[in-house]
Amino acid sequence: MNPRRTSAIVLRQFYLMRGSLSRILPLFVWVAIDIVLWGFITRYLNAVAAAGFNFVPLFLGAVLLWDFFARVMQGVTMTFFEDVWSRNFLNLFATPISLPEYLAGLVLSSIATSAIGLGIMLLIATLAFGLSFFVYGLMLLPFLLVLFLFGIALGIFGSALVLRLGPSAEWFVWPIPPLLSPFAAVFYPVSILPWWMQGISHVLPPSYVFQSMRTILSGGVISGYALLVAGCLAAFYIFLACWFFTRVYRYAVRTGLIARYSAETIT
Amino acid sequence: MRDLRKEYGGASAVDGISFDVRSREIVGLLGPNGAGKTTTISMILGVLEPTSGSIRIEDIDVAARRTQALERTNFAAVYAPLPGNLSVFQNLRIFGLLYGVRDLSERISALLEEFEVGAFRDVKCGILSSGEQTRVGLAKAMLNRPRLLLLDEPTASLDPATAREVRAKIRALTDQGPGGVLWTSHNMNEVEEVCDRVLFLSRGRILLAGDPKTLPREHGKESLEELFIAVAREPLTLTSG
Numbered sequence: 001m002n003p004r005r006t007s008a009i010v011l012r013q014f015y016l017m018r019g020s021l022s023r024i025l026p027l028f029v030w031v032a033i034d035i036v037l038w039g040f041i042t043r044y045l046n047a048v049a050a051a052g053f054n055f056v057p058l059f060l061g062a063v064l065l066w067d068f069f070a071r072v073m074q075g076v077t078m079t080f081f082e083d084v085w086s087r088n089f090l091n092l093f094a095t096p097i098s099l100p101e102y103l104a105g106l107v108l109s110s111i112a113t114s115a116i117g118l119g120i121m122l123l124i125a126t127l128a129f130g131l132s133f134f135v136y137g138l139m140l141l142p143f144l145l146v147l148f149l150f151g152i153a154l155g156i157f158g159s160a161l162v163l164r165l166g167p168s169a170e171w172f173v174w175p176i177p178p179l180l181s182p183f184a185a186v187f188y189p190v191s192i193l194p195w196w197m198q199g200i201s202h203v204l205p206p207s208y209v210f211q212s213m214r215t216i217l218s219g220g221v222i223s224g225y226a227l228l229v230a231g232c233l234a235a236f237y238i239f240l241a242c243w244f245f246t247r248v249y250r251y252a253v254r255t256g257l258i259a260r261y262s263a264e265t266i267t
Numbered sequence: 268m269r270d271l272r273k274e275y276g277g278a279s280a281v282d283g284i285s286f287d288v289r290s291r292e293i294v295g296l297l298g299p300n301g302a303g304k305t306t307t308i309s310m311i312l313g314v315l316e317p318t319s320g321s322i323r324i325e326d327i328d329v330a331a332r333r334t335q336a337l338e339r340t341n342f343a344a345v346y347a348p349l350p351g352n353l354s355v356f357q358n359l360r361i362f363g364l365l366y367g368v369r370d371l372s373e374r375i376s377a378l379l380e381e382f383e384v385g386a387f388r389d390v391k392c393g394i395l396s397s398g399e400q401t402r403v404g405l406a407k408a409m410l411n412r413p414r415l416l417l418l419d420e421p422t423a424s425l426d427p428a429t430a431r432e433v434r435a436k437i438r439a440l441t442d443q444g445p446g447g448v449l450w451t452s453h454n455m456n457e458v459e460e461v462c463d464r465v466l467f468l469s470r471g472r473i474l475l476a477g478d479p480k481t482l483p484r485e486h487g488k489e490s491l492e493e494l495f496i497a498v499a500r501e502p503l504t505l506t507s508g
Contacts (some may be wrong), residue, residue, distance in 0.1 A: 002334075008364035015357045086350035094312040095349075095365040096337040120276075250316075256275075258308075258314045 001104065005097045009105025010112070011200045013079050017113075021077075027113050028120035031067040035121050038063040039129035057217055061222045062186050062210055064121045064131070068207060069147040070177040071117040075110025076155025077162075077173050084167050089258050099246055106159065107152055114151070118144075136216055142227050149234035150205045158240035164248040186210050203236070205230040271320035272304045273306050273506050280306045282471035283320070286335065288447040293438065295329060295458045295479060296451045298468035299499035307468070308344070311449070313337055320458075324415050338367060343408035344419035348400055351393020355384055355403050358392055359410065364412035378406040381436065397424035409440065416448045417442075422457060434461045455491040465491075467498045474498055 017023045042055040049055065083092055092102075125131035133140050158173035165172070183197055184206040190198055201207040208230035212222040252258045273281040281303040288294045297305050301336055309315035310403040311322055313333050322329040322336075356375065363371040379385040382402040387395055401424050408416060416439070417496040423428035438461055441448050452458050458465060459479045467475040475482060475498065479491055489495040 002362050002367065004367060008361045011364065012353070012357075012361050015353055015361075082350075086352060087348075088350050089343075090312075090314060090347045091349060091362070092365075094337065094340075094342060095362065096334040096367065098334055120393060142401050254316045256309065256315050259305075259309045267502050 001098075001101055002096075005101045006097075006104045006108065008097075009079065009102060010108045013082065013109040013112075016082060027071070027116045029235045031071060031117050031121050032124055034063055034067055035060065035124045036128070053080075055131055056131050058214065059187060060125055060129055060131050061133075061136070061213060064125055065143060065147055065209065065213070066177070066181065066184070066206070067121060067187050068114060068118050068144065069151045070150050071114040072110055072151025073155040073158065073177060075113040076106045076152060077158045078113070079106045079109040080155075080159035080162070081170065084162060085171075093253075093258050099249060100150070100242075103156060103242060103245065106119065106155065108180065110152065110155060114148075136213065138213065139216060139222060139227075142231070143213065146205050146209050146227065146234050149231070149238060151242045152233060153237035156238070156245050160241065160245040160248040163245070163252060180204060183207070184210060189214065203233065205234040208233075268307070268311070269321045269323075271307065271310060272318045273303075273310060273315065273321065274318045277292045277473045281310070284466075284468070284471070284473050285320075286466055286473065286476070288449050290414075290447055291441055291444045292463045293441055293448040293450055293461055295462035295465035296449055296468060297455075297458060297465055297495060297498075299495075302468040303471040304468055305346075305419060306471075308449070308451070311415070311417060312340065312342055329488075338411065339413055339414040340417065341366065341406040341408045341413040342417035342419065343395075343401070343421050344417075345401070345421075345423050346419070346468075347404075348390045349407060350403060351391060354389050354391050354451075355379070355395075355406075356388045358403070359407060362407050363410050366408050374410060378409055380407065381409075382406040382433075398426060398429055401410055401425055402433070409457075412446065416446055418448060418450045420452055421450070422452070422454065430457070437461070455495055459491050467494070469498050 028222045038060050042059045045055040045059070046053075082088055136143065154176055158176060161172055162169045183193075183200045184204050184221070185193065185201055186206070190201045190207055190211060193201060212227060215222045268287070269285050270283050271285065272279065272283050273282055284303075286305065296307065301347070306315065310317050311324075311329065313329050316330075324336045324339045327339070329338040331339055349362075349490070353361070356379075359375045359378065360371065365376060368374050379388055382405055384399060384402050384406060387399060387403070392400060395403065401421065405421060408418070421437070422433055425433060434457060434502060437448065450458070450462060462479050465477065465479045466473050466483065470474070475486065475494075477485065481493045483491050486494055488497060
């Protein structure tokens with residue numbers, strides 16, 4: 001691994017974002033709208049529900065964590081899409097950069113962009129709606145870590161999908177988080193799902209995070225083992241996503257797709 | 268390059284070609300459209316896997332040690348412009364990092380001057396004229412002082428005066444060594460002026476090879492252009508000299 005080559009990918013993203021409103025605004029506008037919307041919903045629920053129960057950490061906290069996961073994933077795919085949009089694959093992959101160096105560049109760029117989104121969300125949720133992350137205690141750190149790792153895995157998977165199927169396959173990537181959210185049990189316990197959805201839920205790391213979050217809020221003791229399973233699952237998905245990306249890249253090099261990417265397919 | 272072959276579904280795009288590019292030498296890779304020139308260049312750049320055969324750059328196998336081999340190459344091609352949403356300096360800095368160029372700022376300044384694009388340092392590449400983009404692409408191709416420089420029709424979008432200057436520059440840089448250049452072009456006057464040796468490619472095979480100044484007469488043709496047309500139209504009537 002050569003850190004200079006990885007830094008080139010991050011620097012490119014910094015250059016592109018600097019002074020580009022169309023790249024900076026999406027980092028926080030949609031998540032800010034989400035937080036405002038759910039902030040008012042939880043405030044309304046607090047007003048109409050039985051006194052004593054606070055919906056803010058339950059719903060607003062869940063929305064914030066889920067949006068963080070989605071931002072991490074999009075941070076990876078957006079950095080990758082810059083190479084798609086500028087038709088840069090030939091220039092890029094003819095350099096000495098290795099796949100691990102390139103993927104590390106995507107991940108580091110995502111850390112920077114998702115941190116901005118997280119910061120804005122925390123600011124609005126705390127100042128406008130009184131969400132306190134102290135209610136989750138130190139468990140917030142493993143929550144964020146698991147969601148971050150799973151976001152990275154899906155970001156790399158989505159990038160590989162677009163590399164394989166061509167620029168128009170972006171359409172497959174954007175709906176991935178909303179598609180997973182019913183199974184991840186963001187707002188309700190896994191037990192409420194039908195059996196076949198529960199099966200899927202158990203292999204999704206975020207479901208363990210949201211289950212644990214609800215356990216903390218209901219005064220229960222969370223299972224460290226469950227979070228360990230979530231972390232291991234997320235790490236396994238990163239491994240799988242990197243393997244898939246490598247396979248797709250090798251296919252693209254074998255068939256000439258890298259050199260003729262705009263054609264979308266070589267057959 | 269040894270016995271280099273690339274097949275697509277049983278059809279050969281490149282059919283067992285072997286050649287060397289020596290230090291301080293410019294080799295012209297010529298041939299009609301679809302002869303296999305760009306396929307050959309893509310294989311040397313590591314973006315297309317050969318079906319068989321090997322590519323070694325300074326004795327480093329591209330397939331086995333891709334990173335080390337590609338540190339020693341670079342390329343410029345009209346079909347691979349630099350990202351248009353970045354400025355000239357930003358592009359050169361990013362590719363300088365990717366190629367591991369030492370003293371990058373000084374190198375970029377020198378190349379901006381060398382290829383006369385200093386005035387466009389902070390201009391986005393996408394709004395440069397095609398000739399200016401070509402010169403920026405050439406500056407990028409020289410960033411790492413490549414041992415093997417691949418130029419795919421490097422002067423195709425340049426006016427005759429600028430094209431002559433660019434040819435002279437590349438010739439001078441090649442003479443300084445230690446690198447060699449593989450150059451494709453459809454401009455036979457240019458090839459005759461700049462290349463030490465030419466390889467005529469037809470249907471994925473090297474049909475002829477030799478000095479561009481003497482090769483036409485060796486095959487009963489008046490000029491390199493006539494020879495090119497003969498290769499394109501009647502490859503079977505010509506044999507390797």
